[in-house]
């Protein structure tokens with residue numbers, strides 16, 4: 039087994055794709071077209087920072103137009119480069135296909151360390167980047183719809199929206215040009231926690247499969263499982279929260295400066311507040327320090343959730359990883375070498391482009407909300423509540439018994455926006471899990487769940503190309 043790994047992130051996506059393509063019977067030309075990045079836009083633009091002019095490097099890659107608009111986040115990080123953005127855009131195509139979100143994949147990146155700039159400077163950079171996208175028609179409700187990613191959030195999306203709206207006066211669907219917006223700007227309730235909640239739903243589904251859990255030597259269900267989370271950003275925080283709330287023990291949380299450990303379980307909110315106050319995750323009063331953040335990855339645990347950046351588990355450290363299940367909340371946290379090691383060890387790797395699709399799924403709901411110009415639940419909430427009250431009243435009359443106050447509130451409740459978004463996300467993740475597992479079961483030669491997920495994605499994208507007809 040080689041541990042050289044002298045290839046790029048995009049190469050590793052291609053490798054995983056090629057490995058899966060062998061289990062399909064599509065024309066080579068169609069496979070080549072699916073793999074390729076359709077449009078790569080690299081830009082450099084000047085921004086005045088203090089007394090200086092800084093030349094900022096940025097990208098937007100549209101990987102596939104088999105469905106439009108293209109969709110994918112924008113990251114702010116010093117690691118941003120063309121290869122990384124291409125790889126992430128490709129993963130978006132496969133991700134959207136797997137969860138049946140009708141978009142092509144895209145990704146954007148600005149090569150900056152956001153911590154080094156004031157909010158005003160970040161706003162200038164974000165608005166200038168948006169103007170560059172507008173100039174080349176790389177943003178719009180029907181063309182390409184950005185969203186948050188590593189280093190960005192609702193605030194940056196509001197700046198993008200405002201810049202777009204200013205340059206498209208009167209465009210009635212303008213709010214759908216970006217997702218992950220604040221609710222006051224057309225965002226949807228439930229978007230912030232969506233990726234973390236989707237990860238939880240995905241792992242929960244896998245943990246409820248008797249044959250899989252038996253194979254791993256684990257008991258069924260989430261309760262009691264020992265979980266390690268790497269990364270306490272938006273995704274990691276919400277993963278930890280949902281696992282803890284459903285009875286798992288989050289025994290370690292890692293950040294770039296180190297990690298904290300407690301075998302009885304950590305509370306993510308307490309750890310988050312400690313880090314906010316002290317500027318470091320270390321010395322958390324309710325846990326003990328681990329010197330290196332990477333130590334957390336090698337702890338004895340049932341479920342490991344890498345929720346930060348790519349390539350953190352590779353040919354070097356994979357042999358020391360003890361988790362039975364690895365849930366890829368981040369994009370590309372494992373290298374193909376790590377994949378091979380886990381296949382040999384019998385570790386179940388639940389792949390990124392399915393497991394972290396909660397974000398883009400709820401982005402899709404937000405986009406639909408923006409195009410329909412109405413909040414989810416507005417039409418039916420009151421009707422449902424009145425009907426539930428009526429039915430409950432009838433049952434109580436007929437039986438002569440009354441339910442208690444807590445049950446009454448629960449039964450009578452009509453769905454709010456957040457209820458519908460969470461339920462749509464759950465339905466999406468349950469369906470996607472079943473689709474991937476069906477592909478895996480129907481072809482015993484497929485070595486791992488990532489390959490099964492790729493086969494699923496390739497079949498959907500290729501079908502779309504084939505039915506679309508290729509331009510002569």
Ligand code: GLU
Pocket residue numbers: 109110111112183184185186187188217369394395397398399401
């Ligand atoms: N950045 C997220 C991802 O990698 C969300 C993308 C989106 O909502 O468009 O999936």
